[in-house]
Amino acid sequence: MIFPEQLSDFFHKHQAELQSKHPGINLVILTRELLGGPNSFGASNLERVFDDLLLGIPLAYITKCRFFYNSEFWVSPEVLIPSFETEMLVKLASEVVINAGDVTKLRIADIGTGCGAIILALLKELSIGLEGSEKLQKLEIDAVATDISTAALSLAKRNYFFHTYCINPKFKLTFLCGDRFRVFDEETALNLIVSNPPYIMMPADLPGVHPQVNNFFPHTALYLMDEDYWDWYKEFFIGALDSLSAKGVLLMEGHELHLQELSKLALSLGFSSVKILQDLSCRDRFLQAVK
Numbered sequence: 001m002i003f004p005e006q007l008s009d010f011f012h013k014h015q016a017e018l019q020s021k022h023p024g025i026n027l028v029i030l031t032r033e034l035l036g037g038p039n040s041f042g043a044s045n046l047e048r049v050f051d052d053l054l055l056g057i058p059l060a061y062i063t064k065c066r067f068f069y070n071s072e073f074w075v076s077p078e079v080l081i082p083s084f085e086t087e088m089l090v091k092l093a094s095e096v097v098i099n100a101g102d103v104t105k106l107r108i109a110d111i112g113t114g115c116g117a118i119i120l121a122l123l124k125e126l127s128i129g130l131e132g133s134e135k136l137q138k139l140e141i142d143a144v145a146t147d148i149s150t151a152a153l154s155l156a157k158r159n160y161f162f163h164t165y166c167i168n169p170k171f172k173l174t175f176l177c178g179d180r181f182r183v184f185d186e187e188t189a190l191n192l193i194v195s196n197p198p199y200i201m202m203p204a205d206l207p208g209v210h211p212q213v214n215n216f217f218p219h220t221a222l223y224l225m226d227e228d229y230w231d232w233y234k235e236f237f238i239g240a241l242d243s244l245s246a247k248g249v250l251l252m253e254g255h256e257l258h259l260q261e262l263s264k265l266a267l268s269l270g271f272s273s274v275k276i277l278q279d280l281s282c283r284d285r286f287l288q289a290v291k
């Protein structure tokens with residue numbers, strides 16, 4: 001067990017270095033994550049934890065878990081640590097489902113699921129909502145979580161295993177490995193797509209990326225090469241349009257500097273309406289596109 005005094009001494013001794021390597025860190029966060037999480041750290045690994053922190057290794061990769069929206073999720077250096085900004089995507093997605101009219105069956109896909117946080121938090125949110133809503137009680141959901149990374153999918157499956165007990169049995173989740181929408185066949189008629197795809201232009205956006213993100217997060221989760229960016233999203237939007245049912249909705253997170261261009265691209269490719277939505281710090285963060 002790490003004693004709070006040891007943590008406090010360590011933090012105060014290295015405060016400037018820790019705060020430059022870990023954006024937003026403070027003693028409360030450090031104490032909560034190391035002493036309050038599901039993994040406990042003993043005297044034997046104390047030095048290792050402190051060394052890792054001084055190297056700049058993200059706290060969630062050290063504790064191997066991160067709380068996101070409504071649950072704790074296992075993470076590993078092979079997946080992005082789900083960020084609190086992305087929680088709003090779950091809220092927006094649950095509103096799309098709740099406002100979907102009198103439907104009893106929905107097909108939902110999470111493209112680039114990583115550790116599975118978005119789709120699992122959504123299915124859990126809708127399962128909780130069941131208690132108060134007659135409409136949700138009748139609802140069946142066929143959900144699919146995809147990723148190009150097999151390591152990410154294994155972790156997402158592990159997280160699903162740990163969360164199945166709080167997901168309604170009428171909500172089914174399957175996993176597919178592959179590139180964007182190539183995993184779906186022509187018959188696929190999704191009602192809702194949620195996605196937090198890689199959206200940082202490499203190298204154009206690199207000056208705005210914190211070194212911790214660049215040094216420790218998996219690059220496939222973050223970057224698209226400058227020269228491939230618009231073609232990558234063109235295929236992404238065409239795939240989304242082909243996989244959506246009539247009036248189906250795509251909700252995705254994107255880079256604030258590129259969302260305007262992306263929304264024009266989505267409209268030009270055939271979406272009937274496209275809206276840019278802001279996060280809690282009023283920065284452009286999400287795109288909502290209706291087929």
Ligand SMILES: C[S@@+](CC[C@H](N)C(=O)[O-])C[C@H]1O[C@@H](n2cnc3c(N)ncnc32)[C@H](O)[C@@H]1O
Pocket residue numbers: 079080081082083086111112113114115116117118146147148149152178179180195196197198199220221222
């Ligand atoms: C920004 S991360 C998001 C992870 C998770 N959804 C979240 O919000 O924390 C992007 C994810 O997309 C996956 N990915 C990257 N390129 C992909 C592609 N061409 N097709 C499908 N998934 C892809 C990455 O492996 C990564 O898990």
